[in-house]
Amino acid sequence: MNYYVETILVYAGVDIIACLALNLQFGVSGIVNFSFIVFQAAGAYTAAVLSMPPDTASGMSFQHYVLGLQLPFPIPWLGGALVGGLLAIPVGVLLLRRLRSDYQAIALLVLSVIVNTVITNYRPLFNGAAGLSVIPPPLSERIDPYTATYQYLYVGITFVCCLLVLFVANRIVNSPYGRTLRAMREHELAASALGKNLVALKLTVFVVGGIIAGLSGAILVGFISYWAPITWLYPETIVLFAAIIVGGRGNNLGAILGGLLVPLGFEEITRFIPTGFGPPGLGPAIQWVAIGLLIIGFLWFRPKGVLPEPRRVFNEAGIEESPFMEVRAS
Amino acid sequence: MDLYIAAFGFGLVSLSVIAIAAVGFTMQFGITNVINLAYSSVMISSVYVAYAFNHAGVSIWLALIAGAIFGAVFSFLLNRVLYTPFQRKGTSLLGMVIVSLATSLMIQNVLLAIAGPYNVSYVQPSGGTIRLGAIVLTVVQVLVIGIAVVLMLAIHALLTFTRLGKAMRATAANPTLARNCGIPTSRVIDVVWLITGALCGIAGVVAGMNSDTFAVGNGPGYLITIIAAAVLGGAGQPYGAMLGAVLIGEMTELSAAAISADYKEVVAFAVLVLVMVLRPQGLLAKRGALAAAG
Amino acid sequence: MLTAREVHRHFEGMRAVDGVSIDVLPGRITGLIGPNGAGKSTFLAVLAGTLPASSGNIVFEAEVITALPAYKRARRGLVRTFQLPSEFAQLTVLENLLVAAPGNRGESLLGALLGKRYWLPDERRLVERARRLLNRFGMSAKESDYAGTLSGGQKRIVEIMRALMLRPRVLLLDEPMAGVHPSIVDEIATYLESLRDEGLTILMVEHELHMVERLCDPVIVMAQGKIIGQGPMTMLRRQREIVDAYLVG
Structure with missing residues (x-):
């Protein structure tokens, strides 16, 4: 497997995991989590500092960071997922509790920008703007990361994580709990008038999403060995939103499809622009205009996405027919 | 102590810039029900339109007018081409937020491709300084304060004394009722976007005049400060936005003197969160517009 | 009372x-x-x-x-x-009723994660109850329609049935x-x-x-x-x- 293919596969896995998490929050529950990327970053930073040696160790003196516990795999990944989930609690309690949903979205957007600003300017925590580098890849003490075996292994672990997250997401979406989340998305007031505790519902789904986002960050940072504020600017969240909107809000398969197409397409689009063509900012400009047009175009022409949320039909015995049978457009 | 008095003086300039911007932003929301997250992108675009004129040899004051006209026309078109069609289609408030954020990213990145990531500045006469105790301001800064005062009085007069202003308030309170009472609400909304767009453009250019240098990347920072001021005063309320601007402007400058200028926006955000948690309807809210459902 | x-x-x-x-x-x-x-x-x-x-x-x-x-x-x-x-527009009529029904073990996050086998008995019981209501209010034919596509009067009836699911x-x-x-x-x-x-x-x-x-x-x-x-x-x-x-x- 060449490095390019490996990179594509790992990125695709990370994006799919992130999209499944965001789909639970945005697609299923209607929580517009504009600070999603912060939770991915929390997982990445945590996994990094749990696996790195202390910053006093030789060769690390060029950067400053907390912890540096050199813990073996998979503890850093579990730690990343845990911190992603823990971070969701205060954020959820503060911002999801009383605000109207559009203000929640704005508050979360602002949070995303601000957390990035703080991490950029405060060096002792995660080395500020320069970020963390030379993060040891998981299991690198046992297997040489530059071998083909390791590449297969990393892609394999990523794939297993994808399946695990899909399993969890499917259980949630296809359960009565998921149905209540969808009801909350459709009409919050009516849901609360029917005995639904909106705060608890939002908090649980926020935490679950945070855990999965944290895991995605841990997988990514183990692969690229580098993490800095510039890798998790707030527009990264918008790319994931575009993926969900294109793939189909509320549909896990849609989230996977969007996660495969949009973020990867976004990264790859610049490959097709001949180098030296146009001003230096042209590549990113085309990327962002494409993302913006995707979002606006889909919201206008096909708001339910390529794979719309399936309609749930119950058979005579009172059992819901498998939604996978009905992925057709409605 | 002098440090803080000087910071207070800079705060006066900051709050003037924020007030112009936040009043425009909050009026867009209050009257047309769009949380226009592309506001800061229009603002930074206006900064560069003025920059283009300015560097072609036009005086900064004429460039300011160019920036205002650009902001007005651009905002008007944004609403006509994008927001109104989506609203007519029945897009939810959340959908509108997503549309405006996507738009914001597009505008900002197109501007980045055209103008480049560099720090630039206006050519403007230094004009000497004016001293008042420990407060030292440039003539330009004093003029910025003057512009803000004039604009705020003009907005007040517009809303209080003119038929247009009354139509705006009626549209804000209940668009359907306003339409039934014979108010041409879609024309009113067009005018609102022109006026608020002009405020947006002016705010951008005076922000550029007040800073040593500016860059395309400043946009999100503007947005956070504007949202903080607007929410602090009670979203959708012009007078609330003015009050919010005063508080945010002074707090950010004083905290910059006390801690570090790097955390200006963080202070704005802390205030924003506190307000959202403790008094989500804002300081001057009339109705519980911001309160959560249920 | x-x-x-x-x-x-x-x-x-x-x-x-x-x-x-x-x-x-x-x-x-x-x-x-x-x-x-x-x-x-x-x-x-x-x-x-x-x-x-x-x-x-x-x-x-x-x-x-x-x-x-x-x-x-x-x-x-x-x-x-x-x-x-105030119907849940993108949920079917039957789902609108099921959402309102209390006492489903699958309605908590943990219950959902435990899987279908854990909550299916509750679900079937509630589906049966919901269908009895649908039948009584003459809405059985609309069971699998999205609530958002109903007429104004039918939406009212769904809302009343939904409330009745809470007993x-x-x-x-x-x-x-x-x-x-x-x-x-x-x-x-x-x-x-x-x-x-x-x-x-x-x-x-x-x-x-x-x-x-x-x-x-x-x-x-x-x-x-x-x-x-x-x-x-x-x-x-x-x-x-x-x-x-x-x-x-």
Whole structure:
């Protein structure tokens, strides 16, 4: 497997995991989590500092960071997922509790920008703007990361994580709990008038999403060995939103499809622009205009996405027919 | 102590810039029900339109007018081409937020491709300084304060004394009722976007005049400060936005003197969160517009 | 059953509900009428907990519930509907009912993660119950339709069925006939009568006076946030100031 293919596969896995998490929050529950990327970053930073040696160790003196516990795999990944989930609690309690949903979205957007600003300017925590580098890849003490075996292994672990997250997401979406989340998305007031505790519902789904986002960050940072504020600017969240909107809000398969197409397409689009063509900012400009047009175009022409949320039909015995049978457009 | 008095003086300039911007932003929301997250992108675009004129040899004051006209026309078109069609289609408030954020990213990145990531500045006469105790301001800064005062009085007069202003308030309170009472609400909304767009453009250019240098990347920072001021005063309320601007402007400058200028926006955000948690309807809210459902 | 004592609800100086005391009698349909802006819907929202009371007390089945949030009141059996259509549009009719049903083990996050085998027995039981309701209200054919595609009257019926899934002790209806085609108004009225005859207690805000006359006894008249009269409709019709309040309002 060449490095390019490996990179594509790992990125695709990370994006799919992130999209499944965001789909639970945005697609299923209607929580517009504009600070999603912060939770991915929390997982990445945590996994990094749990696996790195202390910053006093030789060769690390060029950067400053907390912890540096050199813990073996998979503890850093579990730690990343845990911190992603823990971070969701205060954020959820503060911002999801009383605000109207559009203000929640704005508050979360602002949070995303601000957390990035703080991490950029405060060096002792995660080395500020320069970020963390030379993060040891998981299991690198046992297997040489530059071998083909390791590449297969990393892609394999990523794939297993994808399946695990899909399993969890499917259980949630296809359960009565998921149905209540969808009801909350459709009409919050009516849901609360029917005995639904909106705060608890939002908090649980926020935490679950945070855990999965944290895991995605841990997988990514183990692969690229580098993490800095510039890798998790707030527009990264918008790319994931575009993926969900294109793939189909509320549909896990849609989230996977969007996660495969949009973020990867976004990264790859610049490959097709001949180098030296146009001003230096042209590549990113085309990327962002494409993302913006995707979002606006889909919201206008096909708001339910390529794979719309399936309609749930119950058979005579009172059992819901498998939604996978009905992925057709409605 | 002098440090803080000087910071207070800079705060006066900051709050003037924020007030112009936040009043425009909050009026867009209050009257047309769009949380226009592309506001800061229009603002930074206006900064560069003025920059283009300015560097072609036009005086900064004429460039300011160019920036205002650009902001007005651009905002008007944004609403006509994008927001109104989506609203007519029945897009939810959340959908509108997503549309405006996507738009914001597009505008900002197109501007980045055209103008480049560099720090630039206006050519403007230094004009000497004016001293008042420990407060030292440039003539330009004093003029910025003057512009803000004039604009705020003009907005007040517009809303209080003119038929247009009354139509705006009626549209804000209940668009359907306003339409039934014979108010041409879609024309009113067009005018609102022109006026608020002009405020947006002016705010951008005076922000550029007040800073040593500016860059395309400043946009999100503007947005956070504007949202903080607007929410602090009670979203959708012009007078609330003015009050919010005063508080945010002074707090950010004083905290910059006390801690570090790097955390200006963080202070704005802390205030924003506190307000959202403790008094989500804002300081001057009339109705519980911001309160959560249920 | 349901008692309100001196309930006030103020919006920034405006007294939407200004010291209202009522006793909702069990097994009856109590009507709440009055001109626009009288505070009827606001009062209903305060009873249901959608809006907090500024002052006063609400007692439900011998328990003070004034400080309880809306969802807890609903779980205790005090369930409301809304004046504007409030169906879960992207859920099917059957799902709308299932959402409302309490007692499904799969409704918690943990239950969901434990999988279908854990919650399916509950689900089947509730589907059966929901289908009985659908059958009774003549909506079986619409079971798998998205609720958002229904007519105004059908949405009303879904909302009433949805509320019934909670097995309410008191039902608070906010203009259940609003926006409903006249041919279905009579149908809804018949359903409400049969629910009353089964012993369900109902408090309903309504504008259509002949519907009120048919269904409601007693009737409470509100104007400007206060109660200005109550009793059977035939008696109220004879009271001059009440007729005036209506005509003036």
